[in-house]
Amino acid sequence: MKDYNYIKVQEYILxxxxxxxxxxxxxxxxxxELSKLLNINRMSVKNGINKLVESKIxxxxxxxxxxxxxxxxxxxxxxxxxxxxxxxxxxxIILGKITYNDVLSFKLLYDCEKISKLFKYEKDFxxxxxxxxxxxxxxxxxxxxxxxxxxxxxIRYDFSTSSLYDYMEYKKKLxxxxxxxxxxxxxxxxxxxxxxxxxxxxxxxxxxxxxxxxELVEYTQSFILxxxxxxxxxxxxxxxxx
Numbered sequence: 001m002k003d004y005n006y007i008k009v010q011e012y013i014l015x016x017x018x019x020x021x022x023x024x025x026x027x028x029x030x031x032x033e034l035s036k037l038l039n040i041n042r043m044s045v046k047n048g049i050n051k052l053v054e055s056k057i058x059x060x061x062x063x064x065x066x067x068x069x070x071x072x073x074x075x076x077x078x079x080x081x082x083x084x085x086x087x088x089x090x091x092x093i094i095l096g097k098i099t100y101n102d103v104l105s106f107k108l109l110y111d112c113e114k115i116s117k118l119f120k121y122e123k124d125f126x127x128x129x130x131x132x133x134x135x136x137x138x139x140x141x142x143x144x145x146x147x148x149x150x151x152x153x154x155i156r157y158d159f160s161t162s163s164l165y166d167y168m169e170y171k172k173k174l175x176x177x178x179x180x181x182x183x184x185x186x187x188x189x190x191x192x193x194x195x196x197x198x199x200x201x202x203x204x205x206x207x208x209x210x211x212x213x214x215e216l217v218e219y220t221q222s223f224i225l226x227x228x229x230x231x232x233x234x235x236x237x238x239x240x241x242x
Contacts (some may be wrong), residue, residue, distance in 0.1 A: 005040045009048025024070045103160040104129040115145050118219050124148040128159055138194050144220040173217045175209025190223045
């Protein structure tokens with residue numbers, strides 16, 4: 001029987017974070033304590049915590065425990081950085097915001113030359129286009145592409161209510177390594193979908209998601225309102241400034 005108790009563990013920890021009972025840098029309860037508190041077996045508790053570690057909401061210090069990622073819940077905006085959650089949905093939950101998706105289209109693209117240039121040995125792709133809402137605000141438009149050969153039954157799922165990453169994990173093709181490119185652009189179609197004035201700029205973030213075995217399984221273009229995100233990054237400098 002499939003174990004869903006780990007989801008209850010995730011929901012409990014996320015609610016503690018969004019309610020600010022658990023703050024950035026704080027240590028969470030031990031697996032034993034959570035098991036007793038939630039009346040859930042230790043293995044399910046461990047799985048739930050592992051999922052949040054994989055999502056970069058929590059991090060472990062060997063021999064000390066598990067902690068809330070320090071860069072969460074900053075200035076009321078989503079933070080995009082190497083050490084923050086990969087999921088925009090997770091970011092919003094942490095910020096205490098109700099989120100939902102409006103799927104504009106989900107279709108199969110045959111012989112898609114433009115996208116196939118990004119993937120090796122792939123020609124056909126599912127294209128998922130959706131608007132993501134935080135409360136009443138449309139904050140993002142996403143164009144997501146996944147290879148048909150690896151996700152043939154994706155058409156059976158409703159990604160307005162189901163998590164794309166949960167589905168990809170079920171197929172054992174969850175992206176865990178990400179290459180990200182960011183730019184600021186003007187796009188009239190995106191502005192219209194986000195209900196902002198024509199000529200306004202938005203962030204255009206490209207995500208290349210690969211499995212642990214470096215297999216590319218996702219390409220996503222996400223257009224996000226400027227005032228909804230904050231970027232943390234560092235610049236490597238090999239030579240001293242003059």
